[in-house]
Amino acid sequence: MLAADLRKGFMFARLSDAQLERVAQRATRVSLDEGDLLFHQNEPAERFYLLLRGQIKLFRISPNGNEKVIEIVTPCSTFAEALMFLDRPIYPVGAQALQRAEVLSVDAIDFARMLRESMDTCFMLLGDMSQRLRGLIREIDDLSLSSATCRVAAYVLTKSQPPQMSFDLQVPKQTLASRLSVKPETFSRIIRDLCKKNLLAMRGNHVEIIDREGLQQLANVCGQNEVSLADTFHYPCRPADPMK
Structure with missing residues (x-):
């Protein structure tokens, strides 16, 4: 069941069956009520997440206590996965449920280890993450210029x-x-x-x-045009076609 749910996320669409089963064995299902915090800003980041249902708010708190919403995560999206490539990563944002939500919590340390064991999988994943980065760069431009x-x-x-x-x-x-x-x-x-x-x-x-x-x-x-608008506000950027 966990493996089938994992397939819904772009991070896992390219994994082989054996790789997916490995991830599923170390994944856990987490249920959240509205207002529940999944993790806090500046906590050690040892896991990343796939949202199955509901909505999650990613936000930062400034030193003076003001909140800035960074992203509103929608179902079938992953978040906090890029942190696995950092040494001693911490969450730069907090994550809070905007409504009742269900997420899969994935072991980021073992996932990164699996990527090191498969160069092909690593490069395919980096390609998909680059698409997301492109959308974020476009959004920065839009916030600066529009x-x-x-x-x-x-x-x-x-x-x-x-x-x-x-x-x-x-x-x-x-x-x-x-x-x-x-x-x-x-x-x-x-x-x-x-x-x-x-x-x-x-x-x-x-x-x-x-x-x-x-x-x-x-x-x-x-x-802005229809294509650039979709790239800017789609979360995450559309994944490449999964492996056949």
């Missing part, structure tokens, strides 16, 4: 790929605002402005796109 309105418009577009024209916000607005590097009050104002311009409608947490072309024009001001 306006708050551009980022909100871009996010809305990625959450409702054609022909879908509506979606429900699955995370608190304050958390989403932090993820987009926008103050909560600014996020609310931007949503109101987009509604007044008849670009979208919002009822509670339900968002309906009224003028997709108009939203795309806003995103285009920042140099």
Whole structure:
């Protein structure tokens, strides 16, 4: 059962059956209630995780106590795996369940040992991780060069790929605002402005796109297009095809 669940993550799609079974033997299933912490910032990082259901918030706490949401992890995504390549790694972020969640906890030390034993597997995995890094670099560019309105418009577009024209916000607005590097009050104002311009409608947490072309024009001001938007907000970046 653990092996079948592991196959859902891009980190494990390229592993042989024997390698996957080895990982499964050292993996554990963890259930979290809303608000539960999976790990704290600056704890030793001996394991990484695959989210099976629910949502996990990755966040940093500044010295003055302010929280910055780094990522909102969605099902079938792995997180904290890159730390296995560091000497004496620590978690640079904390991880907290935004809703009831289930994760698989993977032994990072043994996984790294397995990669050292198979150069082919190691290079294939690094290729997939490079795709994610490319998406993160694009996001840094977007945060540096784009306006708050551009980022909100871009996010809305990625959450409702054609022909879908509506979606429900699955995370608190304050958390989403932090993820987009926008103050909560600014996020609310931007949503109101987009509604007044008849670009979208919002009822509670339900968002309906009224003028997709108009939203795309806003995103285009920042140099965004449909392809780059998907790369920026997709977590993780789409994996390469698994081994046949």
